[in-house]
Amino acid sequence: MQETLNKALWLAAKQAPFSVAEAPYTAPRGREVVVRTRAVALNPFDRHLQTIGSLACPWLNYPMVVGHDLAGDVVEVGEAVTRFQPGDRVLGLAGGVDKGRNRAAEGAFQDYVVLLEHMMTPLPAALGYDQASVLPLGLSTAACALFQDEFLALAPPRVQRQRRSETVVVWGGSTSVGANAIQLAVAAGYDVLTTCSPKNVDFVRGLGARQAFDYRSATVVADLVGALGQSRCAGAVAIGTGAASACLDLVVAAGGARTVAVVTPPATFDGIPAGRGRLRKLLPILVGNASGLLKLMWRAKRHGVATPFVWGTALIHNHVGPLIFQDYLPEALASGAFQPSPPCRVAGHGLEAIPAAMAMHEAGLSAAKLVVTL
Ligand SMILES: NC(=O)c1ccc[n+]([C@@H]2O[C@H](COP(=O)([O-])OP(=O)(O)OC[C@H]3O[C@@H](n4cnc5c(N)ncnc54)[C@H](OP(=O)(O)O)[C@@H]3O)[C@@H](O)[C@H]2O)c1
DSSP states (O other): OOOOOEEEEEEOSTTOOEEEEEEOOOOOOTTEEEEEEEEEEOOHHHHHHHHHHHHHOTTOOSSEEOOOEEEEEEEEEOTTOOSOOTTOEEEEEOOTTSTTTOOGGGOSSBSEEEEEGGGEEEOOTTSOHHHHTTSHHHHHHHHHHHHSTTTTOOOOOOSSOOOOSEEEEEESTTSHHHHHHHHHHHHTTOEEEEEOOGGGHHHHHHTTOSEEEOTTSTTHHHHHHHHHTTSEEEEEEEOSTTHHHHHHHHHHHHOSOOBEEEOSOSSOOTTOOSSTTHHHHHHHHHHHHHHHHHHHHHHHHHTTOBOOBOOTTGGGGSTHHHIIIIIIHHHHHHHTSSOOOSOEEEEEESGGGHHHHHHHHHHOOSSOEEEEEO
16 A cells, blocks of 8 residues: 655644654554544634743643644544545544644644544535634633533533523634634534624624623723623623633622633733843743732632633543534535634745744734645
8 A cells, every 4th residue: 555645744842943854654542533634724812822832731741743633535434433534524623632632644734634423523515624624622611611510610612502691702703712712612502792893893792792892992891891780690701801801800790600611811921032131022921821820710719600621622622522513514515504614824835835924923913824735
């Protein structure tokens, strides 16, 4: 049999520069599937793994291949796979850096990726690889926040949704995680209030949010409490710097909700160089995060509110992964009930284009997802 050549964007060691080189082709076992990658999308965490990977994921084996979001074609399936066969067009969450996987063969930034069957969804014919690739980590992180037992523990999303009388607040609705959280909460039957910049109000309303408020406004918390009216708040998803503390104020003022699912830490890890000057930049951020988290926990405890931190790939290991990728998303995408969102912006082609696309990502993005085609 002819050997399949694979290439990957490697992170050879902690804080090393990314570099493209050959990689082994790993055959699938059990419920694994090998996918030929056609498009990958970029997440803030993918580049943070280069600069703070040794702190955020101390378990990582090097050399590592990072990347979470991909769409492509199935080329080989493990002996226990029942949902896919070679030739199928799919999207999937690449879990290579998750503590329970920790395997270069499962990172998205390579030509041939090993995925887990229960974290994959077939693509409808009309959906391109580039637009489909925006989904996996944003969708997974949103689902972890909304549906896991120790988070908002909402009723599951359904294509034929059943309306409920409760409201979910998604702070940061125009982010990739937020766009998915709005749609999932609406599909689960909840009313959704959100925040974003004024220019993105139509975008988040198009995803199903009832009302959107500017997160920079001095009255945003009071505005959200007013918009809740008599509706019980089922909890808040806090996305964006400063979101956790504001969401805590909100659920305390609104009464009723007991959980704020925290997606973004108090201080951003953007702007930390991988090499020279790293410690000087990193230390104040670590101190800011530690003191911000302690303050948040102390205030939350005083008010009897839980503020669990979301780990966006945790659903690989519990009922939420199959609930989303297997039970809900295939029909929701095929019927048009769920829109891959935010819109993709293709930043280049080939593994070599990913580091430059990461730099573009760090420079800032609004209601869009950067994608590299392969
Ligand atoms: N915990 C996890 O497992 C996990 C997983 C994935 C992402 N995250 C985190 O989730 C956040 C969003 O990630 P993403 O990939 O979804 O981001 P993204 O799509 O790249 O975010 C861009 C958006 O952020 C919005 N934004 C900027 N500052 C904000 C603030 N202070 N409050 C609310 N919105 C703000 C902007 O909205 P406007 O243009 O409307 O102003 C912009 O549209 C990041 O902090 C990321 O690190 C965490």
